[in-house]
Amino acid sequence: MRLSHLSTLSLLTAAIGLSFASTAQAAQSDAPNLSNAQFQQCLDGLKNSSKFRDVDSYTFNNYRPSQPDPSVIASLNYQPEFQKDVWDYLSSLVDTERVDDGIRANRQWADTLRKIESRYGVKAEHVLGVWGVESNFGQTLGKKPLFESLATLSCFDRRQSYFQGEYANALKIVQNGDIAPSDMTGSWAGAFGQTQFMPSTFLELAVDFDGDGRRDLVNSVPDALASTANFLDKRGYRSGEAWGYEVKLPSGFWAASNRKDKKSMSHWRNQGLTLANGSPLPSDLSSAGLLLPAGPDGPAFLVGKNFDTFYSYNASESYALAIAHLSDLITRESSSKTDFITAWPTDDPGIGRQESRAIQQALLNAGYDIGAVDGIIGDNTRTAIQQYQSSRGIFPADGRAGQKFYRAIVGNTTHNNSYGNQYGQPANSRPLNPAPADRMGQLIQQQNTTPNSYSQPTAISPSNSGTTRSMRYRRVAGTDGVIKLVRIDEGS
Ligand code: CA
Numbered sequence: 001m002r003l004s005h006l007s008t009l010s011l012l013t014a015a016i017g018l019s020f021a022s023t024a025q026a027a028q029s030d031a032p033n034l035s036n037a038q039f040q041q042c043l044d045g046l047k048n049s050s051k052f053r054d055v056d057s058y059t060f061n062n063y064r065p066s067q068p069d070p071s072v073i074a075s076l077n078y079q080p081e082f083q084k085d086v087w088d089y090l091s092s093l094v095d096t097e098r099v100d101d102g103i104r105a106n107r108q109w110a111d112t113l114r115k116i117e118s119r120y121g122v123k124a125e126h127v128l129g130v131w132g133v134e135s136n137f138g139q140t141l142g143k144k145p146l147f148e149s150l151a152t153l154s155c156f157d158r159r160q161s162y163f164q165g166e167y168a169n170a171l172k173i174v175q176n177g178d179i180a181p182s183d184m185t186g187s188w189a190g191a192f193g194q195t196q197f198m199p200s201t202f203l204e205l206a207v208d209f210d211g212d213g214r215r216d217l218v219n220s221v222p223d224a225l226a227s228t229a230n231f232l233d234k235r236g237y238r239s240g241e242a243w244g245y246e247v248k249l250p251s252g253f254w255a256a257s258n259r260k261d262k263k264s265m266s267h268w269r270n271q272g273l274t275l276a277n278g279s280p281l282p283s284d285l286s287s288a289g290l291l292l293p294a295g296p297d298g299p300a301f302l303v304g305k306n307f308d309t310f311y312s313y314n315a316s317e318s319y320a321l322a323i324a325h326l327s328d329l330i331t332r333e334s335s336s337k338t339d340f341i342t343a344w345p346t347d348d349p350g351i352g353r354q355e356s357r358a359i360q361q362a363l364l365n366a367g368y369d370i371g372a373v374d375g376i377i378g379d380n381t382r383t384a385i386q387q388y389q390s391s392r393g394i395f396p397a398d399g400r401a402g403q404k405f406y407r408a409i410v411g412n413t414t415h416n417n418s419y420g421n422q423y424g425q426p427a428n429s430r431p432l433n434p435a436p437a438d439r440m441g442q443l444i445q446q447q448n449t450t451p452n453s454y455s456q457p458t459a460i461s462p463s464n465s466g467t468t469r470s471m472r473y474r475r476v477a478g479t480d481g482v483i484k485l486v487r488i489d490e491g492s
Contacts, residue, residue, distance in 0.1 A: 030078075031070035034156055039068040042155035051168045059175045065145075068152040072144065075188040076157055082382045082399055086293045086318050087344035088351075092377065093133060093322040095352025099335035101139075102132045106330055112222045116209070120229035121239030126306065129327030130228045130313060134196040138221065141193060142186035146170050150190045150199075166190050169199035178206070183218040193217030194224035195231070205231045235309040241285055243310065243324040244303035246276040246340050249296065257292035259303055259317065268302055276300075276341035293321060299340040348402040355406045356381075362409045363388065377401045 046052055047060050106113070106128055113124035131137055150170055153163035170190065174181050179193075186192025190199060195217050197206060206215040209226035217224045250272030265288060269281050281302070288302035301321070310320035329338060338352070351359075353375030360373040360381055368384035377385075386399035394408060 030074040032073055032156075034068040034070050034073065034152070036067045039065075039152070039155050043151060046154060046164060046167070049164075051164050052171075055168055055171045056175060059171050063147045063171060063174065063181060065148040065151045068155065069144070069148045070152070072149045072152050072188045073157050076153065076159070081379050085344075085346070085350070086321075087298075087346060087349055088377075088400070088402070089318045090322055090325065091338075091350025091352055092356065092375075094326045094329065094338055095354070096335045096338060097353055098132050098136065098326060099329045099338060101137050102128050102326060102330035103333050103335065105131070105137050109221060109225065112209075112225060116222075116226050116229045120226070120233045120237075122229040122232050122237055123327075125327040125331045126232065126237075126243065126310075126323070127225050127228050128330050129323040129325075130232070130310065131194065131225065132326050132330075133319065133323050134228075134313070135194045138194040138224065141218065142188075142191070142196075144185055144188050146184040146186050146190055146192055146199075149186075149188055153189070163190070166199045169203050173199055173202055178202075178215045179218055183216075194221065195228050197227070197231075201231070202227075205234060231313070232306075232309045235312045236305055237309045238286065238305050241304055241306050242282075243306045243327065244285065244288055244291075244301050245281070246342070247273050247281070247300050247302050248276050248278065248342070249273060249300050254296060255290055255292075257290060257295075259289040259291045259307070259311075262287035262289045262304075265302075273300075273302065291317060291321070293318060294345055297345040299342040299344065346402075348400075348404045351401060351403055351406050355403075355410070356401060358410045359385070359401050359406055 043064060047057070052060065106124065110124075113127060116122065116127060117124055128137075135141055147167070147170060150163055150167035154160055154167045167190075170184060173179050174184060184192065187196065191197060192199075193202075195206075197217060202215070202217065206217055206227045207223065207230050208215045209222040210220050212220070214220075215223055215227070217227055247268075253272060265281050265283055265285055268288065268290075274280060275282075276299075285302070285304040288304045291301040291303050291307075292298065293301075301324075303320075303324070307320055307324055310323040311317060313319070313323070325338075325340070329335065339349075343349070356377050357373050357375045359377075360370055360375070363370050363381065363384045364373065366388065368388065370380045370384045381401065382399035385401055385405060386397050388394075388409070389397035389399070389405070394405075
C-alpha cells in the first residue's frame with residue numbers, strides 16, 4: 001500500500017527493507033541545497049491549485065512549513081550502497097523479538113481481533129503480521145514531520161504531482177479532525193501511523209473501530225487493526241484461506257518463480273509437491289502460485305490470493321513473505337525457531353536485531369562511529385563492518401552482518417572461558433591489525449574474562465594518547481545480552 005503506486009520507490013524500499021533510519025543517515029550527508037524562496041513560491045502556487053481545492057486556507061496556512069526539509073529529497077534519491085540478500089531481509093524482520101511481541105499482542109488484543117475477523121473476514125494472525133512488519137506493533141511510527149516532508153516532495157525533484165496529492169490529503173486528515181496535527185509524523189515519504197498508510201490510503205480505507213468518531217491510526221490500536229483488515233479485504237482477501245504454505249519440490253523439479261501463475265492444488269499435488277515436512281498438500285487454497293525467493297535450492301512456497309493482498313501493501317515479495325512468515329510463527333507461538341524448514345542456500349545465514357545490536361555495540365567499542373545502536377544494519381554500520389573486516393584480514397570484506405561476522409566480532413559469551421573475547425578470538429591472541437583508536441583491539445591483548453563475571457574491570461591503555469595514563473573499563477552485559485565497555489576511572 002505504502003508506495004505501491006510508486007514503482008521506483010517500492011523497489012527501493014524492497015531493496016533496503018524498512019530501514020528508513022539508514023536513509024536518514026545517508027540523507028544527512030547527501031542532502032541538497034534547496035531554495036526557500038522557490039519553496040515558498042511553490043507553496044503559494046499549490047494553495048490556489050485544484051488539488052488543494054478542498055483544503056481550507058486556515059488549515060493550509062496553519063501547517064505551512066517555513067522551510068523545506070532537504071533530507072527527504074536525499075531519501076527520495078537514495079541508492080543503497082549494499083545489496084541485501086533475501087535471507088538477511090527476512091532474518092532482520094522476522095526475528096525472535098518480533099515473534100514474541102506478536103504473541104503478546106495476539107493475547108492482549110484477542111477480543112478486538114475476534115471482532116475484526118467477524119466483520120472483515122480477515123484472520124487475526126494476518127492482521128498481526130502486517131502490524132508487526134509495518135510498525136513493529138505500533139512501536140515504530142516514524143518521526144519525520146509529515147507536512148514538511150510532503151510539502152518538500154511536492155516542490156522539488158521527481159514525483160511532485162504524486163506528492164502534491166498526498167500533501168493535500170494529509171492536510172484534509174487534520175482538517176477532518178481524525179488525527180491531531182502533532183501526531184502527523186511518519187516516514188520520509190509520508191506513510192504514518194501504526195498501519196503506515198499513505199494519506200490517500202488513509203482517506204480511502206481507514207476506519208473508526210473503537211467508536212469515538214475519529215479514525216485515529218496513530219493512537220488507537222482497534223482503529224489501526226481494523227483499518228489493516230479493511231485494506232486487505234478491499235484488495236481481494238479470501239476469508240478462511242491460508243496465505244499459502246512452505247512446500248518441498250520433488251527432486252529434479254524445475255520451474256521458475258512465478259507467484260502470479262496460479263494453479264489448483266491438485267495440479268501441484270500431481271507435480272509431486274508436498275508440504276515442506278513431507279505431508280500432502282492441503283486443499284484449502286482455491287489456487288496458488290510458486291514462489292522461489294532464492295531459486296530452486298532455497299525455501300519454496302505455494303502462495304494464494306491472500307499473499308497477494310500482503311504484496312499490495314508494499315509491492316515486494318520479500319516483504320509479503322515476511323508478513324506471511326511472521327503470521328505463521330505468531331499462530332504457532334514459536335519464537336525459538338524462526339527459520340523456514342528448508343534452509344536458505346548459504347553457509348552464512350542472517351541475524352536478528354539482537355545480534356545486530358551486539359555487532360553495533362562491538363563496533364562502537366572498537367572505535368567505529370556508527371551512530372546509535374538501533375539493530376538496523378544500514379550503510380553506516382555496513383561501511384564500518386567492511387573497514388573492520390579489511391583491517392583484520394577477514395575475507396570477504398563485504399560489509400555484511402551475517403552469523404559468521406557476528407561470531408567473529410561478538411563471539412560466544414556464555415559457554416566457556418576459552419572463547420577469549422567478544423570478537424571470538426582466543427584469549428591472549430592479538431588483533432590482526434588494530435584499527436586506529438580501536439580500544440577493543442587493546443583489550444584483546446589482555447583478555448581474561450570469566451563467563452559469569454559480567455562486571456570485570458580491565459585495565460587498558462588508550463592507543464593514541466602518548467602518555468602513560470591508563471584508563472580502566474569494565475565489561476557490563478546489559479539485559480539484552482549486549483556487552484558494553486564502561487569507563488570506570490576517567491582522569492585517574
Ligand atoms: Ca476511533
